[in-house]
Amino acid sequence: MELRHLRYFIAVAEELHFTRAAERLGIQQPPLSLQIRQLEEELGTPLFRRLTRGVRLTESGIWLLDEARRILEHVERVKAGVQSRARGETGRVRVGFAGATYFHPLVPSAIGAFRQRYPGVVLLPEQSNTPHLIAGLRAGEIDVAFIRPPVTESEGLAFDLLVEEPMLVVLPAAHARAGERSIPLAAIAEDTLILFPRQTGPGLYDAVIAACQQAGFSPEIGQEAPQITSTVHMVAAGFGVSIVPQSVQQIHAEGVAYLRIQGDAPCAQISLAYRRGDQSAAVQHFVGITRRYKRVR
Numbered sequence: 456m457e458l459r460h461l462r463y464f465i466a467v468a469e470e471l472h473f474t475r476a477a478e479r480l481g482i483q484q485p486p487l488s489l490q491i492r493q494l495e496e497e498l499g500t501p502l503f504r505r506l507t508r509g510v511r512l513t514e515s516g517i518w519l520l521d522e523a524r525r526i527l528e529h530v531e532r533v534k535a536g537v538q539s540r541a542r543g544e545t546g547r548v549r550v551g552f553a554g555a556t557y558f559h560p561l562v563p564s565a566i567g568a569f570r571q572r573y574p575g576v577v578l579l580p581e582q583s584n585t586p587h588l589i590a591g592l593r594a595g596e597i598d599v600a601f602i603r604p605p606v607t608e609s610e611g612l613a614f615d616l617l618v619e620e621p622m623l624v625v626l627p628a629a630h631a632r633a634g635e636r637s638i639p640l641a642a643i644a645e646d647t648l649i650l651f652p653r654q655t656g657p658g659l660y661d662a663v664i665a666a667c668q669q670a671g672f673s674p675e676i677g678q679e680a681p682q683i684t685s686t687v688h689m690v691a692a693g694f695g696v697s698i699v700p701q702s703v704q705q706i707h708a709e710g711v712a713y714l715r716i717q718g719d720a721p722c723a724q725i726s727l728a729y730r731r732g733d734q735s736a737a738v739q740h741f742v743g744i745t746r747r748y749k750r751v752r
Contacts, residue, residue, distance in 0.1 A: 458530060460494045461523040463487055464502065468520045472509040543736025545575040550741075551588040551600030552580065554656045555683040556725050558702040561618050562601055565745040572744065576737045584655035584682070592730055598738045599729045599745075605658045606728070613731045615742070618750045619722045622663070623704060624714045625690045625697045637715035640670035647677035647695030649686045656683070659723055663698050666721035687711060 466476040467487070477484040495502050502516035512520065539545045556562055566578065581588075581597060589606055591597035604614060624643060626633045632642055648667070653660040667674045677695045680686040684706060686697040691710040700723035704713040727745050729738060 456494065456497060458527070460490060461527055463490045464494060464516075465520065465523050465527070467491060467503065467510065468512055468516060471511065539575065541736060543576070543738075543740045544573055546735070546737045547577040547579055548735075548737050548741050549579045549581060549596070549598045551591060551597045551602070552582045553585040553588050553601060554603040554651075554659060554723075555700065555703050556601040556603070557582075558684075558705050559618060559620065559700070559725055560702070561725070561748045561750060565748045568747070569741055569744045573737065573740055576740075585658070586654065589728065592728055595730075598733070598735065599727060599741055602726055602728045603656045603659045604724050604726045611731055612728055615727045615746055615749065616724060616751050617727055617745065617748065618725045620701045620725075621720045622666075622698050622716065622723055623701050624716055625687055625699055626712045626714060627690055627693055627696070628710045628712055629693075630696070630712070632714070633712040635714060637717050639717045640666060640720070641672060643696050644670070644672035644674075646675075648674040649677050649680055649689045649695045649697040651680050651683050651686060659683075659700075662721045662723070666698075666719070669719065 463476070463480065466480050467473060470476040470479060473488055473491075474484050477487045480487065491502070498515070498519075500515045501513055502519060503510040504513060536545065550566070552562070569576070570578065581591070583591070585602040585604075585606065588597060588600040588602055589608065589612070592600060592612060601617075602614075604616065606612070606614065624638060624640070626643075630646075632638050644667075648663075650660060650663060664674065678689070680689050680697075683699060683703065686699060687703065687706045687708050689695070690697050691708045698716075698721065727742065729742055733739065
C-alpha cells in the first residue's frame with residue numbers, strides 16, 4: 456500500500472464517482488479504477504459497491520476512509536515538521552554564557568531578537584567558564600557560547616568579536632577613594648586585589664594583571680572569588696578591591712562603589728563562539744542575528 460493509493464481512495468470515497476474523482480486527481484478514469492482494484496486485492500476485501508451510477512462505500516471502506524485521512528494528515532504534519540526544522544524554525548540551540556557575559560545588554564538583546572524571530576526554537580542556557588564552554592563546543596554538548604577571548608585552542612571553531620567594554624574598579628564603600636568618580640589604576644596599588652581563578656577566564660585575568668603592571672605595580676592577589684560576579688560581594692564583605700567589566704555594575708551590592716579608571720583602562724571582550732561549518736539552520740540563524748548586535752567594527 457502506497458500513499459497514492461490512499462489519496463486515490465479518499466478522492467473516490469468523497470466523490471462517490473470514479474469519473475469525478477479522476478477529474479479531481481487529474482488522471483484518467485481507467486488507471487484510477489485499476490489502482491483502487493489493486494488496493495482492494497491487497498486488502499482482501501472490496502471497499503466500494505459498484506452501482507449503475509457511482510459507487511457506495513462498504514463497511515470496510517467506511518473504516519478505511521477515517522484511517523486514510525488520519526494517515527495523510529500525519530504525513531503532512533511530518534513533512535511540514537521536517538521542512539520547518541530544515542529552515543531552522545524549530546529545534547533547539549544550546550547556549551553557553553561565560554564570565555558574566557549575560558550582564559552586557561548586547562547578549563539579552565540578541566537572544567530576545569532570536570526568540571521573537573524563531574519562537575519555535577528552544578534555547579537551552581548553560582552558565583560556565585570559557586575553557587569549559589570551549590570544551591563543550593568541541594564535544595558537541597553546546598552549540599554557541601558567549602565567551603571571554605582569547606582562546607588558545609581554536610581549531611574547528613569560529614569566533615565573532617561582539618563587544619569591547621571598559622573595566623571599572625570596585626571599592627568598598629569605606630575606602631578612602633570610594634567617593635570619587637574615577638581614579639588612576641595606581642591608586643589601588645597598596646590594596647589587596649580580588650580576582651577569579653585564572654583558569655576560569657585566562658584572557659580577562661591576564662588583561663587585568665597586565666594593566667596593573669603597566670600602571671607601575673604588581674598587585675597583591677588576595678583570596679580568589681569563584682567567578683567574576685562573586686568579586687563584587689567579596690569587595691562588599693571587605694576582602695579587598697577588584698576590577699570588573701563595566702556591565703557588572705548592574706550588580707547593586709550594598710557597600711561598594713564602582714569607579715572609572717583614568718588613563719589606559721583594561722578592556723573586557725565578549726565573543727560568540729561556535730563550530731565552524733555547523734549545518735544546523737537554527738544555529739546559523741542564531742549566529743546571524745547576534746552579529747547584527749555587534750559593537751566592534
